Amino acid sequence: MKNSLIQNIPKAELHLHIEGSLEPALMMQLAKKHNVPLPYNSIEQIQAAYNFDNLQSFLDLYYLGAAVLQDEDDFYQLMIAYFKKCQEDNIKHCEIMFDPQTHTHRNIPFKVFMNGFKKAMNEAQETMGISSQLIMCFLRHLDEDDAIKTLEQAKPFLNMISTVGLDSSEAGNPPEKFQTVFKQAKTLGLNCVAHAGEEGPAEYIWSALNDLNVQRIDHGVRCVEDEILVEHLINTQMPLTVCPLSNIKLCVFDNMQQHNIISLLNKGMCVTVNADDPSYFGGYLNDNFYALDEALCLSDEQIKQLAINSFNASFLSDADKSKWIRKIQQF
Numbered sequence: 001m002k003n004s005l006i007q008n009i010p011k012a013e014l015h016l017h018i019e020g021s022l023e024p025a026l027m028m029q030l031a032k033k034h035n036v037p038l039p040y041n042s043i044e045q046i047q048a049a050y051n052f053d054n055l056q057s058f059l060d061l062y063y064l065g066a067a068v069l070q071d072e073d074d075f076y077q078l079m080i081a082y083f084k085k086c087q088e089d090n091i092k093h094c095e096i097m098f099d100p101q102t103h104t105h106r107n108i109p110f111k112v113f114m115n116g117f118k119k120a121m122n123e124a125q126e127t128m129g130i131s132s133q134l135i136m137c138f139l140r141h142l143d144e145d146d147a148i149k150t151l152e153q154a155k156p157f158l159n160m161i162s163t164v165g166l167d168s169s170e171a172g173n174p175p176e177k178f179q180t181v182f183k184q185a186k187t188l189g190l191n192c193v194a195h196a197g198e199e200g201p202a203e204y205i206w207s208a209l210n211d212l213n214v215q216r217i218d219h220g221v222r223c224v225e226d227e228i229l230v231e232h233l234i235n236t237q238m239p240l241t242v243c244p245l246s247n248i249k250l251c252v253f254d255n256m257q258q259h260n261i262i263s264l265l266n267k268g269m270c271v272t273v274n275a276d277d278p279s280y281f282g283g284y285l286n287d288n289f290y291a292l293d294e295a296l297c298l299s300d301e302q303i304k305q306l307a308i309n310s311f312n313a314s315f316l317s318d319a320d321k322s323k324w325i326r327k328i329q330q331f
């Protein structure tokens with residue numbers, strides 16, 4: 001039976017790629033609208049293709065799918081669909097990642113996707129009471145000059161962007177490659193996060209901390225390969241935004257029983273649960289909680305702590321964090 005505490009408790013989501021929330025039905029609809037060829041003829045064929053051996057095999061299909069996103073309304077439809085899922089899952093605040101280079105490299109300018117995002121974010125706040133921020137991620141398989149150019153292009157939109165991040169193919173692309181652009185982002189007043197220790201080694205987590213000065217680590221599950229790092233993450237309460245279903249789909253762990261998030265939680269680490277790319281990995285935020293509960297039997301205290309961590313690790317004001325944490329403590 002599904003745990004009603006998971007459904008009812010207020011939650012924040014901090015690791016969600018908006019391009020990874022593109023559902024097969026919307027992908028087909030937009031492909032038709034813009035005459036974009038896809039190697040699929042039906043929703044079933046799309047779903048059948050979503051069997052991945054590793055991060056790269058997923059990224060190949062993720063970038064292919066994103067090609068259907070072309071005009072402002074497409075980006076609005078994409079994001080409003082995600083907010084509807086947030087409403088169903090009782091997510092009150094989200095910090096949403098987007099990959100500008102995936103779009104600018106197809107000659108889609110910033111103003112097209114930013115205007116679409118803005119319309120959906122305003123609507124979510126006004127009609128659903130959901131607050132949101134944007135995390136602009138640099139693609140780490142591209143060089144740092146391209147990231148620097150992207151930060152420059154983003155300057156007219158910085159009032160909509162709270163944070164920069166780093167995603168895409170991790171192995172062979174360590175955080176230190178992006179030191180200059182992260183320093184520039186920090187100077188502009190942006191928060192910093194980075195994917196590290198998903199497929200890459202524990203040293204990449206150290207590099208994200210020491211070379212990029214990040215305030216959160218996305219994934220980070222390979223921290224367990226370095227005991228000193230684990231101690232450091234606990235002592236500094238550095239948040240890890242963990243994505244359980246993603247880690248299973250991308251073969252980071254063999255199965256959910258093997259997942260280490262609850263063991264890290266029990267050690268006192270500030271871990272949070274997130275969906276990453278829900279339409280590719282088989283579930284939104286609550287599905288991730290249900291899958292953990294089924295495999296690892298979460299206690300009510302553990303569920304509450306994960307929800308508290310999601311607000312504590314967010315970039316909300318201290319007053320807003322306290323407001324949500326007080327509500328959670330009443331459950």
Ligand SMILES: Nc1ncnc2[nH]cnc12
Binds near residue numbers: 055168170198276
């Ligand atoms: N899980 C993930 N890791 C790295 N880059 C991504 N882009 C979208 N999802 C990602």
Ligand SMILES: [Zn+2]
Binds near residue numbers: 015017167195218276
């Ligand atoms: Zn991610």
